[in-house]
Amino acid sequence: AGTEEEEKFSLKEVLDTFKLCLSDSKEIYLEQYVAGWRGLVRLLNSLGSVFGFISSDAVNKINILVAHLKGENGSRYVTVQSMVAYELENDLVDLSKRGSHPESGCRTLLRLHRALRWLELFLERLRTSGEDSKTSTMCSEAYNESLSRHHPWVIRKAAGMAFCMIPGRPAFLEAMNVGPPEQVVAKLGEALPLISEVYQITEDLYSRHSLMDLP
């Protein structure tokens, strides 16, 4: 890790990793999923240090998943589907209250998965927004419709303050490193269906196994 997070963000790269995420049978490769998140963390870091508390939580979760992938049972973590099966079969998940598995792959990925829904809602707003729309409004609307219900009051407050510091639409589109606004909007149009698909597959998997409320 280290310097990796400081490399420049490119939306194209994130799009590519989310593309590589899905196997032919629609399984999600954990390594690519995590790589997609690394890219998003780079974007967040490039927006300013006030988002540090958000990106460090994301990095923390990325690192937990990487440790599982590189651990002795790494072969069971190749896809999100195999991870869920492995951890459930071996009682490696705290299902109803926090216990001896605070860093299970299942609960860790669930946090990122919920944030992916925020991202989907936010980017869709950004894609369809007019020139003088406010990114901070898009951000907080997307948040209120998704992640906020999983966060306690203090985190919601902190997130709300961070949203006020987010760059305006032109600077935000610029930070995507794609080119002029029309091209960013086109790239977003390509990226969003992929992000939605990855989100939906995870959502179905988690709800099938009643994992939506992991502590």
Ligand code: 1PZ
């Ligand atoms: C440009 C502005 C970006 C706003 C990102 C929107 C999300 C705000 C989330 C605020 C999270 C604050 C820090 C940590 C919270 C954790 O308590 C929770 C639950 O984890 P637990 O405590 O149960 O272990 N963590 C999360 O919900 C994961 C948050 C990851 C957010 C990554 C956003 C990346 C967005 C990049 C794209 C610009």
